[in-house]
């Protein structure tokens with residue numbers, strides 16, 4: 001996938017680049033009829049962040065994730081993702097936004113009728129990559145990265161949960177997106193597999209991808225994160241930056 | 249485009265039972281449509297040969313001399329709707345009769361004398377080919393003294409044409425309805441597939457596929473259904489035609505007419521229509537069930 005770097009981005013100094021926010025929520029509300037999923041939520045996530053969104057069940061974590069990839073539209077406020085104002089995005093532009101984002105779900109959301117390879121390759125095919133060789137090389141390379149290169153020809157239902165989630169991570173990575181969103185990626189895995197997935201996400205982050213992970217597992221907080229956004233019943237309780245967090 | 253085809257093909261294999269049923273139903277519909285077409289093509293051709301054969305025959309009184317005959321021919325030629333007038337001598341008519349009867353000429357053996365009169369064969373121009381005009385023309389020709397009697401294709405032709413026209417209208421309505429049925433069949437098949445794959449479609453969207461990427465394979469699938477069904481239906485008709493022809497043909501219902509299969513152009517038109525109609529069925533299902 002060829003996402004050209006912004007001209008502006010190149011000209012920016014390292015310092016300002018570090019602070020550049022890729023995701024910004026400004027007084028965002030989302031209502032489902034009478035009930036409100038999130039209310040007046042504001043935060044920003046910078047390019048270099050490994051952000052954690054935490055909170056109890058029903059806090060609105062998944063809603064935040066869905067809003068970012070436009071799986072959901074907001075009721076009020078505004079959201080900026082990689083310089084795009086989501087309120088202004090037209091329907092044909094939604095796929096372009098989504099190609100900048102890789103998403104990982106708690107329930108993996110793999111296509112059972114496609115092989116592991118096919119699941120990951122679909123991202124590139126959908127992005128319009130024609131060359132079979134390029135697709136093959138990129139897919140195999142990410143599958144190796146997540147450690148399941150040998151299962152490329154298997155079908156997801158024959159894999160363990162941990163392996164399936166690795167496939168999902170590979171799928172999220174293969175398009176070289178700017179942002180990876182993971183909605184409770186480890187919640188249905190045993191601790192060992194969960195650790196492995198979490199490690200993979202940190203590796204991805206280390207290579208310069210913005211990562212946003214939701215979790216209700218407070219243990220994860222100990223493993224760090226440069227920014228922690230805490231939600232409760234759809235409202236922001238706190239937002240803590242790394243420096244502050246480390247100092248606590 | 250090729251990758252869309254591949255995806256459509258693998259979908260086809262995945263849903264082979266559903267697609268098999270759908271193709272069979274389309275094949276049956278196309279069979280009905282092309283059977284109708286077969287009937288109309290042949291009925292039309294039959295009418296044409298009959299119409300071409302419409303001539304008014306004026307039998308002359310015995311002993312009309314050449315001069316009077318020529319004058320009569322000139323006057324008949326002057327009538328509206330008359331294309332040509334040909335004199336058929338009684339000898340000529342007799343030899344034709346012999347030839348036509350052919351092997352059964354023993355029937356004529358008892359006849360010493362030629363029983364046929366001289367006659368004029370009056371060819372009617374195509375524009376004047378309707379029963380009323382012909383009747384009028386015949387009545388005018390009858391009034392000449394040299395003319396003994398007039399013969400022409402009678403009301404049955406008009407009646408046949410009436411029936412044919414009625415059949416044609418019902419045929420067109422029926423064919424239209426069957427095509428609409430095909431559209432519904434395909435729409436329903438695609439709807440079932442969309443429904444069974446809604447999660448997969450949702451996932452494909454989340455990973456950044458545009459609508460075209462999602463839809464195109466379905467359109468190709470639908471077109472394939474229409475094409476396969478169309479070809480199968482026509483092939484079925486051809487097989488049943490080929491099998492039944494030998495039993496119909498020599499029965500002597502239509503001795504001078506050979507029933508022909510639908511012309512290739514009509515066959516191609518039916519298959520193309522089947523493809524288009526299937527495509528439309530897919531379009532409606534996608535419009536209705538594939539919203540974001």
Ligand SMILES: Nc1ncnc2c1ncn2[C@@H]1O[C@H](COP(=O)(O)OP(=O)(O)OP(=O)(O)O)[C@@H](O)[C@H]1O
Pocket residue numbers: 032035036037038055056057058059060061062063064216
């Ligand atoms: N499609 C929907 N229709 C109606 N209400 C919804 C819908 N999606 C979410 N909600 C409501 O919005 C609120 C926030 O939901 P959300 O899924 O974002 O919570 P969460 O923090 O992800 O919870 P969990 O930890 O259980 O996944 C909940 O009260 C939920 O009932």
Ligand SMILES: [Mg+2]
Pocket residue numbers: 061062063183184
């Ligand atoms: Mg959730």
